[in-house]
Structure formats: C-alpha cells, structure tokens
Amino acid sequence: MASRARNPSHWAGNHEFLITRVEPSGRGSTRAASKLSRLLQSFRRHWKTYTVALITVLALLWFVSKDGATRGGGSRTAFFAQSRRGACPVAYPKQSIKEISKGRMPYLLGGKPPGCKQCQAKEYISEFCQYGMVGHGQCDDGQRYYLTQLWLDREFHSILQFTPCDLWPLLKGRTLYFSGDSQTQDFMIAAHCFMYEFTDLGWRALDAQGKTDGPKKEGFVWHTDPGCVLLPEDTRICFIRCDEFECVKKEVVERLAKASEKRDLLVLNFGLHFSEAYEEELKLLVQQVLQLRRDGDFPFLLWKDTAPQHFESTYGEYPQDKPKPPMKCVPIGKNFPPNEGADKWVLKNDHTVEVLDDEFKTIAEGGWRNKITNDVMSKAGIPVVSTWNETLPLWDFHRDNGHGLECTHFCAPSAPQLWLYLLYETLAELAKEKRIETF
Ligand SMILES: *[C@@H]1O[C@H](CO)[C@@H](O)[C@H](O)[C@H]1NC(C)=O
Numbered sequence: 129m130a131s132r133a134r135n136p137s138h139w140a141g142n143h144e145f146l147i148t149r150v151e152p153s154g155r156g157s158t159r160a161a162s163k164l165s166r167l168l169q170s171f172r173r174h175w176k177t178y179t180v181a182l183i184t185v186l187a188l189l190w191f192v193s194k195d196g197a198t199r200g201g202g203s204r205t206a207f208f209a210q211s212r213r214g215a216c217p218v219a220y221p222k223q224s225i226k227e228i229s230k231g232r233m234p235y236l237l238g239g240k241p242p243g244c245k246q247c248q249a250k251e252y253i254s255e256f257c258q259y260g261m262v263g264h265g266q267c268d269d270g271q272r273y274y275l276t277q278l279w280l281d282r283e284f285h286s287i288l289q290f291t292p293c294d295l296w297p298l299l300k301g302r303t304l305y306f307s308g309d310s311q312t313q314d315f316m317i318a319a320h321c322f323m324y325e326f327t328d329l330g331w332r333a334l335d336a337q338g339k340t341d342g343p344k345k346e347g348f349v350w351h352t353d354p355g356c357v358l359l360p361e362d363t364r365i366c367f368i369r370c371d372e373f374e375c376v377k378k379e380v381v382e383r384l385a386k387a388s389e390k391r392d393l394l395v396l397n398f399g400l401h402f403s404e405a406y407e408e409e410l411k412l413l414v415q416q417v418l419q420l421r422r423d424g425d426f427p428f429l430l431w432k433d434t435a436p437q438h439f440e441s442t443y444g445e446y447p448q449d450k451p452k453p454p455m456k457c458v459p460i461g462k463n464f465p466p467n468e469g470a471d472k473w474v475l476k477n478d479h480t481v482e483v484l485d486d487e488f489k490t491i492a493e494g495g496w497r498n499k500i501t502n503d504v505m506s507k508a509g510i511p512v513v514s515t516w517n518e519t520l521p522l523w524d525f526h527r528d529n530g531h532g533l534e535c536t537h538f539c540a541p542s543a544p545q546l547w548l549y550l551l552y553e554t555l556a557e558l559a560k561e562k563r564i565e566t567f
Pocket of ligand 1: 492
C-alpha cells in the first residue's frame with residue numbers, strides 16, 4: 129500500500145528524481161548553447177512524456193484541490209479509484225522510534241506530517257485534532273508526552289508509529305459506522321481526528337436512505353442526529369448515538385438493514401448504561417445482525433469492549449453513593465484491601481494482565497461486563513476490539529466534564545486514540561484472514 133508515504137527517504141528520493149531527470153536528457157546529446165534551446169530540444173524529443181506528465185499533475189491537482197469525493201460522486205471517483213489504487217492520498221512519512229523518543233509527537237497524538245493542508249485551517253476541528261488545546265476535554269501537552277513515554281517504556285512501538293496511511297486501505301471504499309454511547313462518540317471523534325487531513329473538516333447528516341447529500345455542517349457529529357464525515361474514494365466515517373438496546377434496534381439495526389452495504393463496517397458498544405436484560409438483548413441483537421447479513425446487505429459487525437473506569441471504588445466503577453464531580457481518579461485496586469497501597473495487577477508488554485491478588489481476578493477477565501459480552505461475541509463469531517487491558521493504566525487521563533474531573537471519559541488524545549489503534553489491528557487481522565475485503 130502506502131509504501132511511498134511509509135518511508136521518508138524513498139519519498140524524498142522520488143522528488144529528487146523528478147528534478148534531476150530534466151537536465152541530463154538535454155545535456156548528454158546536444159551542444160546547444162543556451163539552456164533555453166537545450167530545454168526546447170529536449171521538449172521536442174520528449175514532448176509526449178512531458179505532456180502526459182503535465183496532464184497527470186494537473187489532474188491530480190484538480191482532484192486534490194476539490195473536497196473529498198462524495199458518495200456516488202460519479203465518474204471522477206471511479207476514474208481515480210482505478211488510477212490511484214494502493215496510494216495514500218496524503219503523505220505521512222513513517223516516524224522512527226528514535227525521532228519519537230527525541231520528542232517528535234506521534235501522529236495518533238496530534239503530530240503533523242510535513243506539508244499538511246487541513247492542519248493549516250483556522251477552525252475548530254483542525255485545532256481540536258492537533259490536540260493540546262486548553263479545555264475542550266483535551267489532555268495537556270504534559271499528558272501527551274507522558275503517554276508517549278508510557279508506550280515507549282513498554283515498547284509499544286507499533287502504536288507510536290501508526291499512521292493514517294496504515295488505516296486508509298482498511299477504510300477505503302466503505303462506510304465505517306460507530307454506534308454507542310458517549311464513550312463510542314469519543315472513539316468516533318478519535319477516528320475523525322486521525323483522518324482529518326482526508327476530510328473537509330465538516331460533517332453531513334445521514335438520512336434514512338443512507339445518503340449524505342446535505343450541506344456540510346460545522347464541528348463534529350454530535351449526539352443529536354446520525355451523521356458522517358466524508359473521505360475520498362467513497363469512504364465515510366459515521367456515527368449513530370445509542371446508549372441502549374432499544375435505540376440500537378431501531379436506529380442502527382432497522383436503519384442499516386435498509387440503507388447500508390455488505391462492505392461497510394459497524395463498530396458497536398453499549399455497556400455503561402447496563403440493564404438487567406443486557407445479556408439476553410445482546411444475544412438477540414447478534415443473531416439478528418448475522419441473519420441480516422446472510423439475507424442481504426448489512427455491515428460487518430465488530431464489538432468494542434467496555435473500557436475500565438477509574439473511580440475510587442474497588443473495581444473503579446461509579447460508586448453507589450453517586451458522588452458528583454470533581455472526583456479523584458485512581459489506579460484500580462491499589463488503595464483497596466487487602467494490602468492497601470499495593471498494586472493488584474500489572475500490564476505486561478505483550479498486552480496481557482497479570483493479577484497479583486486473587487481478589488482482583490475479574491481485572492484479568494476484563495471486568496464483569498466484558499466477561500459477559502466477550503462470551504456472547506466469541507460464541508457468535510463476532511470479533512471484539514479488546515481495549516480493556518491497555519486502558520487499565522490510563523487512570524490519570526480522565527477529563528473535566530465542565531463541572532470537574534470525572535473518571536469515565538478520557539481526555540483527548542489518550543484512551544480513544546488507543547482504541548482506534550486497536551481497531552486498526554483488529555481490521556488488519558480480519559483482512560489478512562480474508563474475513564473482510566479491501567478495495
Ligand atoms: C488481557 O489480559 C488477559 C489476562 O492476562 C488475557 O487473557 C487477554 O488475552 C488479554 N487481552 C489482550 C487483548 O491482550
């Protein structure tokens with residue numbers, strides 16, 4: 129795929145190739161006195177090549193200067209989809225671990241590629257997606273460097289070097305739907321932000337027919353109505369806010385059964401707004417989705433597990449006495465008996481959790497919610513984006529919700545960006561196993 133964007137030296141070499149090529153072709157075989165006549169002779173000899181090159185450059189410029197392709201955008205999309213297969217529309221040279229350990233910000237945490245365009249825009253999404261803003265639920269710069277260090281220390285290099293051009297071939301040509309509660313909304317925003325150089329920095333309402341033909345709207349898709357961000361080559365990232373099963377049934381399952389395609393992806397999580405019937409509802413939902421996919425067009429379903437919370441309670445959950453922010457967020461188990469102050473688990477470099485105290489064994493099972501959902505999903509053959517383990521140590525990355533610190537939602541960029549990387553890993557694995565197609 130994006131081999132040019134992956135390797136900075138190769139990319140620079142390409143550029144040089146274009147410049148030096150013009151000179152020798154004139155110099156070697158003529159004695160023309162002036163540079164101009166050499167150039168003219170060269171042009172006469174190679175006019176076909178130059179014309180083709182010029183037309184290609186103009187066509188590319190025309191394509192890039194227009195906003196991202198719209199769904200069903202006609203022949204332009206089809207033409208370029210063919211000619212640019214395999215290429216990443218934005219250059220994201222791979223960052224080395226050495227550069228990152230010297231302070232270069234990973235793309236996932238807001239690092240900018242050289243020559244980026246949307247990063248120059250003076251508007252909210254552009255500024256938000258570069259992170260480090262004060263307020264707006266963002267982490268401060270210190271937290272971004274601390275998170276980088278945390279991953280460097282644990283040799284989690286792949287996440288630090290992750291580029292939008294790695295994700296692009298897995299998204300290209302389809303709609304990626306996110307549906308769920310406010311955590312999933314943060315997850316969708318992480319995806320929107322990571323890919324913001326590919327977008328027009330706006331969103332469009334998603335209608336009942338699955339179309340996004342309406343006007344561009346400002347800001348992020350929020351939790352009012354379903355909406356999408358448009359990317360080139362018939363690609364979209366959409367969000368349908370649903371906290372509970374009833375909504376998922378109506379707004380996601382019924383809607384997408386009528387207005388989506390088999391090649392699309394649906395990333396689903398609802399877990400924090402838990403009901404008595406959760407397990408039964410989930411089983412029903414999964415069977416329904418599998419049936420819809422067998423019978424016709426319905427997206428490929430991925431379940432995202434429920435991330436840990438870090439309230440001051442035994443397993444980090446919101447305490448029974450319902451305290452109000454500002455609250456103190458803490459590492460799960462550490463300040464609880466037995467052995468107050470002692471770590472109760474440790475996250476290993478291979479992403480597994482080792483429990484140090486039997487009392488806390490549900491930590492290794494992903495907490496009680498995920499224990500239930502992981503079981504339902506694995507029995508149904510639905511892939512799970514497992515975020516629990518790697519989110520455990522992020523107790524210090526929660527955010528102020530306007531009334532003070534609370535310990536469910538995370539500041540950006542932190543946990544939601546981690547989940548995006550883990551979604552990428554899951555999709556890459558599915559593509560390798562040929563369970564999803566790439567276009
Ligand atoms: C999380 O940790 C548990 C316990 O060690 C392990 O069984 C599980 O495979 C880990 N999950 C991931 C995604 O690595």
